[in-house]
Amino acid sequence: AQKITQTQPGMFVQEKEAVTLDCTYDTSDPSYGLFWYKQPSSGEMIFLIYQGSYDQQNATEGRYSLNFQKARKSANLVISASQLGDSAMYFCAMREGLVIQGAQKLVFGQGTRLTINP
Amino acid sequence: ETGVTQTPRHLVMGMTNKKSLKCEQHLGHNAMYWYKQSAKKPLELMFVYNFKEQTENNSVPSRFSPECPNSSHLFLHLHTLQPEDSALYLCASSLDLAGGPDTQYFGPGTRLTVL
Numbered sequence: 001a002q003k004i005t006q007t008q009p010g011m012f013v014q015e016k017e018a019v020t021l022d023c024t025y026d027t028s029d030p031s032y033g034l035f036w037y038k039q040p041s042s043g044e045m046i047f048l049i050y051q052g053s054y055d056q057q058n059a060t061e062g063r064y065s066l067n068f069q070k071a072r073k074s075a076n077l078v079i080s081a082s083q084l085g086d087s088a089m090y091f092c093a094m095r096e097g098l099v100i101q102g103a104q105k106l107v108f109g110q111g112t113r114l115t116i117n118p
Numbered sequence: 119e120t121g122v123t124q125t126p127r128h129l130v131m132g133m134t135n136k137k138s139l140k141c142e143q144h145l146g147h148n149a150m151y152w153y154k155q156s157a158k159k160p161l162e163l164m165f166v167y168n169f170k171e172q173t174e175n176n177s178v179p180s181r182f183s184p185e186c187p188n189s190s191h192l193f194l195h196l197h198t199l200q201p202e203d204s205a206l207y208l209c210a211s212s213l214d215l216a217g218g219p220d221t222q223y224f225g226p227g228t229r230l231t232v233l
Contacts, residue, residue, distance in 0.1 A: 033219055043206055045224035052219065095220060104220045105174065108161040
């Protein structure tokens, strides 16, 4: 079974509208972290937002917020007031287990290509 | 320089060539990673280094040989590659503190084409 599922291969949104990118995950570990990254056409993966499994509140970073629904195992990214520069690939990723000592593995989803239309 | 840098940004090589990819992080992190991103596939973790020690080799063919001389530098040595190895190779680093998010920060990648 896939650990991270992003069901929207592509999305088209009008500028200034809000957009929700879906991400569901699969883990039996009670401790995990969820990440969203943006990848423009230049290739660099840009970290956007993080949600820990024990965090009580949904994470927010500027125009980005994470709609964390633990029981449904979903971690959707919400971008408010979309801009043309938001056009990119977006990846959801998960780290399983606590960060103790040593580097942690991330598992990535297939990504969603977001296009913002003027 | 800030963040994570990678050189070269683009590389074209023949199957008999030997080349190296370089990654450098200026963030004071202790862990470094190599990922491969092929078209229509999720990012694949290749190698993980923590404090210069390799902690993960994700069943990567021996034609890829990593080297981590210190916590700031990571190399990927390439030899006798195949056309299917053409991909974007991304380097990342993170600071592993117990209880921390362990966010990985990525470089711009090296786009490799094997002829």
